[in-house]
Amino acid sequence: MITDAQKQEFYQALLDKNAHYEGVFFVGVQTTGVFCRPTCPARKPKFENCEFYKTAQEALIASFRPCMRCRPLSHPGQVSDLVRTLVDAVEADPSRRWKDRDFEELSVDASTARRQFKKRFGMTFVEYARSRRMGLAMKQIRAGDAVIDAQLNTGYESSSGFRDAFSKIMGAAPTKFTQHNKILKASWLDTKLGPMIAIADDAGLYLLEFIDRRGLEREVERLRLKTKVAIIPGVTDPINSIRLELEFYFDGKLKVFKTPLNLLGSSFQRSVWEELMRIPYGNTRSYMAQAASIGKNRAYRAVANANGANQLAIIIPCHRIINSNGDLGGYGGGITRKKWLLEHEASHV
Structure with a gap:
């Protein structure tokens, strides 16, 4: 999560075109629909029109497309021909779901594209295309x-x-x-x-x-x-x-959600989700204890899978399930968010 103080810091770095912030953040510009690197030479937007992201993928999913001037998906001062070709192909047909034959039509090796995007941007090209499609x-x-x-x-x-x-x-x-x-x-x-x-x-x-x-x-x-x-x-x-x-909830003033829900799942999944909602605010429980609570002592792996199938984050609090040894375990929204949610609830019990 980017704090208000960090937003101010990042905006100043954007105004200064501070190269030390390359790779630290990207900025999405609401008025143009593009996202840029900190050193972009374009005219600087107003602070209220900026949204800051730590990864290019976050900016893509938030609906921003790569800036054509600073090319945030290439190394500073270096535009990769492969990256440019693939990014242009995505912009020409954002709805495409990429298959091997699509790479062949561009005379691009799919494994090379996957490796280069993963190494430079922390995501494969297919993940980039999917993020762009989702962002639209x-x-x-x-x-x-x-x-x-x-x-x-x-x-x-x-x-x-x-x-x-x-x-x-x-x-x-x-x-x-x-x-x-x-x-x-x-x-x-x-x-x-x-x-x-x-x-x-x-x-x-x-x-x-x-x-x-x-x-x-x-x-x-x-x-x-x-x-x-x-x-x-x-x-x-x-x-x-x-x-x-x-x-x-995020202000620490709500502990039980009352919004009506539609739970689409098997009877077993619904039983897991309903039991999750019985875990008291500010408490945690292990996967094994969760399985025992629904009378399925040996089914903790199935319980874990049902937790992962939960489509109602925070409301159905799968973030309150941790490993038996006290480790946080997994979370669809990311471990950083899980840690924040648990600390937030513990501080407002």
Whole structure:
């Protein structure tokens, strides 16, 4: 999590074009839709139009595309021909899901692309393309209901690329819905631990996840397939409810969530999730103890898998499950967030 003090520090480094901050942060510019390195030569944006990220992948998922002047996906002062070719190919068709034949058409070796992107940017090229595709969909979710082609054309070469990417993830282009369609709605929620996506209908919440969670796109697709409906940007009463409750939770003023939920899972998974919600605020429990609590003493691995299938972060508090030896164990939102959540709850018991 980037603090307010760090944002001020990063903004000053941006104004100074301070090369010492190369690789430390990237800045997303709301007015242009691009993200840049600290030494970008372009005219500097106002502070209120900046969003700061520690990795390029975070900036991509937040809907920003690479700046064409400072090229944040290349080493400072050096533009890789391979990187430029692949990034340009993604921008030409953001909705593409890359296969080996796609690399062959560009005369690029897939393993070389994977290795170079991983070494330089901490993600493979396929992960980059996926993050870009997800970011396009998140742009519309973040903007709300309106689909304004003029705005999309300002930030992207074609709004059709945006609509294609959106429909790949959400099920249909956002302009193709009428009041007769049964739909789920998705909203972007800003929190102290980073942005989250909430998906709900008028009756209850289906999904609440951190935007940068690994595998989020697959989670959304599974939800869409299970419910057999498409997902569009919008707001429902459960989304408004969880937005408010999260504000109180992060301020240490809420310990039990009341937002209505829709739990889509097997009877075993639901039993695990319901038991998770019985773990008192500020407490932790081991996987083995969690298995015993539902009468399945030997099923702690299955319990761990059910925890991992949880699509309602924080509300269903799988962050309260730790290893028997006291280690934190895994967490879909990242260990840093898990540690923060546990310390936050312990300090407000």
